[in-house]
Amino acid sequence: MRGPSYRRRVTTSDAPHPDAGALLRARVVRADRGALHVVPDDDLGADAVRAELPRDGLLPLPDGTRVPATVGDVVDVRPGDPAHVTALHARRTAVVRDSAGRTSLEQVVAANVDVVLVVEHLDPDPDLGRVERLLTLAWRSGARPVVVLTKADLVPDPDGMAAEVAQVAIGVDVHAVSVVDGTGLDPVRALLAPGVALVAVGPSGAGKSSLVNALAGRDVMATGGRRADGRGRHTTTHRELVPLAGGAVLVDTPGVRGVGLVAAPDALDTTFADVTDLAARCRFADCAHVAEPGCAVREAVESGELPERRLASWRKLAREAAYAARRSDARLAAEERARWRRVMRDRHRQVRHQAP
Ligand SMILES: Nc1nc2c(ncn2[C@@H]2O[C@H](COP(=O)(O)OP(=O)(O)OP(=O)(O)O)[C@@H](O)[C@H]2O)c(=O)[nH]1
Ligand SMILES: [Mg+2]
Ligand SMILES: [Zn+2]
Structure with missing residues (x-):
C-alpha cells in the first residue's frame, strides 16, 4: 500500500486561486481519465493538485496538434475551482512505446526526462534481449540511458554479471545495485541533481519501485512480493512522478511484459x-548478412567476435521497428483519406446550397 504521507500530496484545490486567470506552468505527476495531477514546474516537490482536462481529453501542442498529456509533461494550468489544463508545452524528450491501443498506436510513457533507467534483475538471470530492447527505447527518447541491475545481494558475482551486460550496452553506464545491502546505489544517487527527471523502465518484479524508494529515502511506492516462478505480480499499476531526495524527480512505471518498439x-x-x-564493412551496401560474399557481419559471427545472439536480437528488433513504421504509415494514409472525404463532403454540401 502507498504510505499515508504520499496520499496527502494529492489534494484538490478548494479555494479559488488568488490570481485566477493567469496561467501557471505545471508538471504532470499523474494522468487520469479526465484530469491530471500537477505540481508547479518550479517546485516539483510540492503537493499535487487536480486539474481538469478538456472534454476530449486532449491538449494542444504549440504546433496545434491535440494529443493526450502524459507524466512529466509541462502544461499550462488556469487556476480555479476546479483548475483547468489549457495547453501542452513541446516535449524535450519522450519515451514512446508501441501500444496496440484503440485510440493510438504509440503511448508516450514519460515526457521531458533526462535519464532513462533501464532496470533489470540479476536474479533470475538478466535478459540481454530485453536490455537491448529497452536501450533502443531509451536512445530514441532523446534522454540518456543508464542500466541498473538489481538484486545484487542475491547473486555471487554481480560485478561479473554487470560486465557481461555492459557488453550489450555500448556507451552506457551499468550499475549492479541492491536495495537490501545498499550495494552500488551511490553512483545512481550521483545522477540525482536538482531538477533532473528520470524514468524507470523494466519488467514487473525487477525492483523499480524498490529502487525509487531507496532513492527517495522513504517508502513512496508500494513494492511487491515475488512469486515462486520468479515472475512479478504487477505491483505498480499506474505511472507516477515521484520527488526524490536532492530535488530530482523520477517516473515509476508498471512493468509491462512486452514493450513494443516504434520505428x-x-x-x-x-x-x-x-x-x-x-x-559498414560488408562488400555490398545492401548486404543482408545472410550468405553474401564479403559479409563482415557473418565473418565476425564465425570468428566469435560477434555473438550469434546479438545478431539475432538486432534482426528481431529491426524487423519489429520496420513493421511499426509500415503500420504507422498505413494509419497516417488512412487518416489523410478520411480527412479528404470530410473536405469533399463539406464542399459538395456547399455546392448544393449555392445551387439555384
Ligand atoms: N533481495 C532483493 N530483493 C529486491 C531488491 N529490489 C527489489 N527486491 C524485491 O523484488 C520484488 C519486486 O520489487 P518491486 O520494486 O515491487 O518491483 P517493480 O519493478 O516495481 O515491479 P512492478 O511494479 O510490478 O513493475 C519485491 O519483493 C522486492 O522486495 C534487491 O535489491 N534485493
Ligand atoms: Mg513497481
Ligand atoms: Zn553483411
Whole structure:
C-alpha cells in the first residue's frame, strides 16, 4: 500500500486561486481519465493538485496538434475551482512505446526526462534481449540511458554479471545495485541533481519501485512480493512522478511484459553500434548478412567476435521497428483519406446550397 504521507500530496484545490486567470506552468505527476495531477514546474516537490482536462481529453501542442498529456509533461494550468489544463508545452524528450491501443498506436510513457533507467534483475538471470530492447527505447527518447541491475545481494558475482551486460550496452553506464545491502546505489544517487527527471523502465518484479524508494529515502511506492516462478505480480499499476531526495524527480512505471518498439532506425544503430560498424564493412551496401560474399557481419559471427545472439536480437528488433513504421504509415494514409472525404463532403454540401 502507498504510505499515508504520499496520499496527502494529492489534494484538490478548494479555494479559488488568488490570481485566477493567469496561467501557471505545471508538471504532470499523474494522468487520469479526465484530469491530471500537477505540481508547479518550479517546485516539483510540492503537493499535487487536480486539474481538469478538456472534454476530449486532449491538449494542444504549440504546433496545434491535440494529443493526450502524459507524466512529466509541462502544461499550462488556469487556476480555479476546479483548475483547468489549457495547453501542452513541446516535449524535450519522450519515451514512446508501441501500444496496440484503440485510440493510438504509440503511448508516450514519460515526457521531458533526462535519464532513462533501464532496470533489470540479476536474479533470475538478466535478459540481454530485453536490455537491448529497452536501450533502443531509451536512445530514441532523446534522454540518456543508464542500466541498473538489481538484486545484487542475491547473486555471487554481480560485478561479473554487470560486465557481461555492459557488453550489450555500448556507451552506457551499468550499475549492479541492491536495495537490501545498499550495494552500488551511490553512483545512481550521483545522477540525482536538482531538477533532473528520470524514468524507470523494466519488467514487473525487477525492483523499480524498490529502487525509487531507496532513492527517495522513504517508502513512496508500494513494492511487491515475488512469486515462486520468479515472475512479478504487477505491483505498480499506474505511472507516477515521484520527488526524490536532492530535488530530482523520477517516473515509476508498471512493468509491462512486452514493450513494443516504434520505428527507430537511429536508436537501433546506436544500441547496436557494433553490428552497424561491421555492416559498414560488408562488400555490398545492401548486404543482408545472410550468405553474401564479403559479409563482415557473418565473418565476425564465425570468428566469435560477434555473438550469434546479438545478431539475432538486432534482426528481431529491426524487423519489429520496420513493421511499426509500415503500420504507422498505413494509419497516417488512412487518416489523410478520411480527412479528404470530410473536405469533399463539406464542399459538395456547399455546392448544393449555392445551387439555384
Ligand atoms: N533481495 C532483493 N530483493 C529486491 C531488491 N529490489 C527489489 N527486491 C524485491 O523484488 C520484488 C519486486 O520489487 P518491486 O520494486 O515491487 O518491483 P517493480 O519493478 O516495481 O515491479 P512492478 O511494479 O510490478 O513493475 C519485491 O519483493 C522486492 O522486495 C534487491 O535489491 N534485493
Ligand atoms: Mg513497481
Ligand atoms: Zn553483411
